[in-house]
Amino acid sequence: MSKRRGGMVWTVISAAVPVVGSFVGAQLIAWALRDTTGIHGLLWAGGLACVAAAVGVTIAVKVIEHRRGTSIEKAKRNQLVKLRDELMPFASTAADMARQPHSVRAAYLKNAAQAAATALRSIVGDRGAARPRAVVYLLNADNNPVSMDSIAHGGRGERPGPFIAGTARGDAALSFIDKKAVAFYPDLPKKRPSGYDGTMSGYDTFIAAPIWTDTGVYGMVTLDAPKAHSFDDGDVALVELIAEMMSIPFEVGQDGDVRTSI
Numbered sequence: 280m281s282k283r284r285g286g287m288v289w290t291v292i293s294a295a296v297p298v299v300g301s302f303v304g305a306q307l308i309a310w311a312l313r314d315t316t317g318i319h320g321l322l323w324a325g326g327l328a329c330v331a332a333a334v335g336v337t338i339a340v341k342v343i344e345h346r347r348g349t350s351i352e353k354a355k356r357n358q359l360v361k362l363r364d365e366l367m368p369f370a371s372t373a374a375d376m377a378r379q380p381h382s383v384r385a386a387y388l389k390n391a392a393q394a395a396a397t398a399l400r401s402i403v404g405d406r407g408a409a410r411p412r413a414v415v416y417l418l419n420a421d422n423n424p425v426s427m428d429s430i431a432h433g434g435r436g437e438r439p440g441p442f443i444a445g446t447a448r449g450d451a452a453l454s455f456i457d458k459k460a461v462a463f464y465p466d467l468p469k470k471r472p473s474g475y476d477g478t479m480s481g482y483d484t485f486i487a488a489p490i491w492t493d494t495g496v497y498g499m500v501t502l503d504a505p506k507a508h509s510f511d512d513g514d515v516a517l518v519e520l521i522a523e524m525m526s527i528p529f530e531v532g533q534d535g536d537v538r539t540s541i
Contacts, residue, residue, distance in 0.1 A: 361405060365398035366524075373528045384532035391528040392417075392431035399502060399521045400433035408509040410435045412482070415490075415525060416442070416498040418456070427452055427498060435505075436481065456489040456496045463515050466507040483507040486515050488522035490529055497529035 308330075311322035372394050376387035392415040399413035412434035416427045424444040432438045442452035451472060455462060463486045464470060482503035490497045500522040502514065 361402060365401050366395075369394035369398060369524065373524075373531070376528050377531050381532075388417075388528050388532045389430050392525065393433070395500070395521050395525055396431040396433035398433075399500070399517060402517060403502060403510070403514050404434075406513065408504050408514065409506060411502060411504045411509070412436060413521075414439060414501045414503075416501070417529075418496060418498045424449075425453065427456070430498075452499075455487065456491070456499050459489050459491050459496070461488045461515060461519055462486065463510070465510065468507065481505055484509050486510055486518045488518045490522050490525045492526050492530050494530065497526065500525060 306326075308323065308326035311320075311326060369391055372387060372391040376384050376391060379387060396413040396415050400411050403411045403413070412432060414429050414432040417430045418427045419425065426444065426449070427442040429438040429441070441449075443449040444453055455472070462472065464472065465484050467483050467485070482505055484507050485501055485503035487499055487501045489499045500518055502510065502518050504510065
């Protein structure tokens, strides 16, 4: 509260002093030029003091704005470096996967998924979310019943269980990926997905994005956290990015085990 009040006081000062100081200073100097009473010295001093205050505050505002701008640019550069460092293992693994015989690409797919999940968890954690968990799911369309299983996760706890067709949870998840749209639930205790019957397994918010290409749907990427409202639109964009990136190794390693849209 004290910081907020201090910020408000500075806002008022930075807006008022340059305007009022310039006006009052100009009036006092004009008065001094016309004075015949012998107080022109005081009027000059007061006028110059007001002008100095106006100029000083204006300069201070510019300096603060410059520093803030520099800090923002530095933060942006640091974020770009973080993205590069975290996503480089994924890029390297995906590139290696594309050079391998088709028969051994499944192992590389799991390694790429793990690199992606680890990167997503790390980046979101650095953005301020407490104990996030990122999961990459693989659709097993050849299973009977069809299932979607976790093949990689980063963050707290263990990997969540599979989504199995024929159950409320499984049918809801399979219907979700068919829509090829991102889902974001900031506060699960207040609003849950349609068909959701889970216990939330220690998380109160999650984001999910399907992994798909024109060929079909391969799975999904999810991000969750124990505390509601831990994520924002920036985190949603990151989940979308990771899902889009994961479509590359899934497409490279695909064996026809995909779910075509209904």
